[in-house]
Amino acid sequence: MIGVIADDFTGGTDVAVAFRRAGLRVLIQFGTPDALQATDNADVVVIALKTRTLPVGQAVEQSLEAARELLAVGAHQLFFKFCSTFDSTSAGNIGPVCDALADLTRSEFAVVVPSSPAHGRTQYNGHLFVNTQLLSDSPMRHHPLTPMTDPRVPDLLRTQTARTVSLVTLQDVHAGPDALAENFTNLGAAGTAYAVVDAVDAGDLANIGRAILDHPFVSGAAGLAAGLATAVAERAAPANGPAAMANGPEHDGPAIALAGSCSARTLQQITAMQAEGHPSYQLDAVAVPDSRILAEAALSWYETQPAGPTPLIYSSLPPEKLRESQSLLGVAESAQILETAMGLIARGLVRRGVRRVVVAGGETSGSVVTALEVTGGMIGSEAAPGVPWIFASGTNPIALLLKSGNFGDVDFLVRAVTPGTALAPIA
Structure with a gap:
């Protein structure tokens, strides 16, 4: 089971449906529950928080609480989902939350993948694009809470963590999942804590997903979830075969x-x-x-x-x-x-x-x-x-x-x- 912690509610639904498209059974809960609902038949459990713009200490505390709940019900991998426009300030919250979750899972190395091509978000040479515009030229530069004026994701992350951040380029991703996995191993051995990975299409994300399938902690946008879901579906059938949900009630009222x-x-x-x-x-x-x-x-x-x-x-x-x-x-x-x-x-x-x-x-x-x-x-x-x-x-x-x-x-x-x-x- 993959346990997902999303930093806002719409991000939670976005990542849930990315896994759902691959036929995985996905449960979503809003806010950290006192006790998670039954998760025996789930391939993915998403806990959607509202931590993107909280003070750093509160964001870290709530994320850790959610992570512990997910690990307690059997999650073998934690996925921290942040926005594909890397919404954050120099103080956080992406870096501090990643640090805390990496420590919890004893992960000395983790990927950071903001690309989500389905939403027009791609990263090339470490620069994040919104459709054809650099992040810093897009309307995100006017965001009221997290104005994004720098498109260079590795540099953005370095302002939020004291740990070593490296860039993995598109050429590395195109080398294939085996070479990419070896690249990740070598970076970790050399002291890199976070690899910010380029991706411009679904094939790139699938390669990344195959290379990180057994990593205890990963972070990224919904695009990474789609790539990871592809890798999960290739390795083995979902827990219950193709996700089959009973038809719920239609709501065509006001x-x-x-x-x-x-x-x-x-x-x-x-x-x-x-x-x-x-x-x-x-x-x-x-x-x-x-x-x-x-x-x-x-x-x-x-x-x-x-x-x-x-x-x-x-x-x-x-x-x-x-x-x-x-x-x-x-x-x-x-x-x-x-x-x-x-x-x-x-x-x-x-x-x-x-x-x-x-x-x-x-x-x-x-x-x-x-x-x-x-x-x-x-x-x-x-x-x-x-x-x-x-x-x-x-x-x-x-x-x-x-x-x-x-x-x-x-x-x-x-x-x-x-x-x-x-x-x-x-x-």
Whole structure:
């Protein structure tokens, strides 16, 4: 069994579906549970945390807690999943969490693989690209919490760890899994703690996956999960043969779109919803710096909407407006007000009968899932690469779609809230 620790909720669903596509049985839980659900039949267990922007000490503590739970139920390999745009600051949290998990698993060497070609993220000569742009030229340079202004992943990682970081180039990857595995062994023997590995397509990731199949600790984005899943499927059939899940309930009841990401793609998706006639309501933390009042106003607005296109409630801002809000309220305070409000709004909407909740933004997704007290669920079909429906059970079953800010095409939100798109889990 592979045990995955994801640093945010959308990252957890992204990595879960990457393993799921290879026919592996995947369980996902949100937050570190008091005790993991039964995992006897699972090939992969994902614990999705919300640690990407926490203070370093808290991120390390929560990641270690999740790792110990996974090891206790039989994980033979730990996988730390971070964002494919290497979202972090000079203080962390990727480096410190990797250090702690490497120590826990007694791993003197581990790979770091941010590439995820399905999402347009590739690494060449240590430089990370978002589609055709260097990371530092992409919209990620304007991220409100983790602005990415340096595309050189080895250099980024060196600012977060005192351990030795080396680059493994695409030429090394193309030498094949056996040569690559030998390369990794030699690097470890020479004192390298982390190898940042180039990859530009699925074949590269499969080679890496084959070379690290028996490593006790690995780290990377969902692309590495896809490569590792390929290697697992080649070595032996999944624990239960092809993943077979009983059909879950379809949820075609009332829907809502909640957007908190300020990424360029989410802003385009909001504009597309508005252009298609979906009523929208914007949260303004500067005008009303109180989460409870913001939520109450949004819910009152929702109650006045007639039957028709699915409503959108959003707090997303373009870069110039975001900077203005942060200068007036502070970065942390602004985010806290809006994330708390979104959680309260989601809870209020579900009480009012909403059964399909589409969320744009990793931090916003974490707030919504936490507020709804969703502890896990069954992975369903994908609405976009790496964005699966999650069928949460309970007294009020709901379907969740949790999207990273930059994921999905421009029409993603429009299609996601259209009746009939919350499909039954993959058969």
